[in-house]
Amino acid sequence: MALVLRQATQADVQRIISISTQIWDGDDYIVGVIDEWLADPRGAVIVAVLNGEVVGYGRWAQLWPGYLWMEGLRVDPVSRGQGIAKALTRYLFETARLQGAESVALSTYLDNAATMRITEACGFRRVASFIYTEAKTTAPVCAHAQLSPQVQVLDTGTALDFISHSTFMRASGGYFPHGWCFLPFAVAPEAVFARMRWILGLRRGSEVRAMLCSGHPRRHQQEFMIDFVDGEPEAVEILLRHALALARKSRSVEVMLPYATPQPLAALPILTHLGFELEHGGEADTFVYEKTEF
Template sequence: MIRIRRATQQDTERILAISAQVWDGNDYVPSILADWLVDPSGELLVAEVDDAVASFAYRTWLLPGHAWLQGIRTDPAYRGRGVGRALSRALIDRAWRAGAARISLSTYFDNTPSIRIIESLGFERVASFVFLERTEEAPPLPATADPGVAEPTPDEAARFILASSSLATARGWYPFEWLFLPFAARPEAFLEKTPYRIGVRSGDGWRSLLCASPGRGAGDASFLSFLDGDSRDFAALVAKASRDLATTTWESMIPRRGEDVAPALPSLLELGFKPWQDGSEDVLCYDLVASHLKGCSDA
């Protein structure tokens, strides 16, 4: 029998033990678990089977009424018994009851168990991205002349992003690691996730923009959330960001829907960023909406 309840501090050890068995121990949950446990507006649930914690998952809010689900993990010893499905249903039911009108999440394209649960519960795919990483093995970035890199104000950066083809390809979702934010709803608040922002001016406006954030811990890859504009600026922007953030390793999510590809993709591949697959979209965003709401930009 499966029993679902809120997680407490006493579950920490068990949650960490489950997390350690996922992705060769490279799960991000340990770095964020303490925050989840004390989050007054979010909800971390565990599913118990025969009094043992078998699975956990977390819900937060992107916006009032717009929930985000993440971090579902089932102990490998308990997988395939319906625990993940039961926990997902509970998280969703409780999100509706807490006032959600819309629930979103992201997953990887080959995560069959996850996609079976999500799609059978009515979630629809609304956006897709290519996950890229630049590792220590990548060749050094090429030397480039400074095209006149400067720092835009938050308002200038927000306006650039809102008008960009990248955000259109992303159907309005702004990536921050595996979290995707409905940018138009709160541009300046969401920009705070990516405090490092540089660009190249053109007349009164900007012709290129890069937005990034440093890794959470020492040695963690920096995250490139946004790169768009004149592709001739991209190498210089990435090189300056790498110097300023003192990083050689990067992760990024680049919007792609089939042939509709954000302009940064070819440039980043040339700069030594590599996809896990063949460069086609592999990270998928899903939405479950309460009524007529469809598409991120309607939020």
């Protein structure tokens, strides 16, 4: 097989999109981000070309100096099982190494056996575990939506202090989610806050009782992402109901919560009570992998 790996160009977009539309019933996010990825000077999209045709791709991006993120690995359904994803992962990883990365990271989902195999075979180490849950805004969950006058927009200094001392951060091993992308909060708080659209809190006097952050959506307005929520249970519930009201124009509300044992985070039973479904019954299903040895 004549497999060539090279940087993608605008001429590959049509083929990239045609592969993407065959994945997850056409609900793949690549279509909405590919132009932005190709234009992004902090990274590159790599395509795998087999016998002259693009059959797969993936992307790396420098999210923070020394911290590289890999994502968007896709192989055309008719070309799977030939080692193309593995070759792409190795190439992406080699490229990242040449950028002077101190660490390269990615995330995978529990049901994605192929990606788990590739990631572990390439020497990545699991560094954090999360629970992913979502609700459509047409679902009964949204009957709980309620804007609260008690909710305030917090400044980043207050937010930094709350997040740094939160149970959420202890359980997440220091990784802060933005959808399916994760940043080490302690080294890159500016990069985290730059991705946030809402930084909301509830106070008692000057003390913050609970906080919720929602990031800018990947696809224009389509999903409302709750990237951080933690604090006193009663205040967390008010914040979640407030967020559901803000999300009314989005297609879905997505929440990424760190997996904590034996005591789950305060938000988990509240989300269940509000009607969010847990595909794996509250077990960890989203994993962050990192490689720091080259």
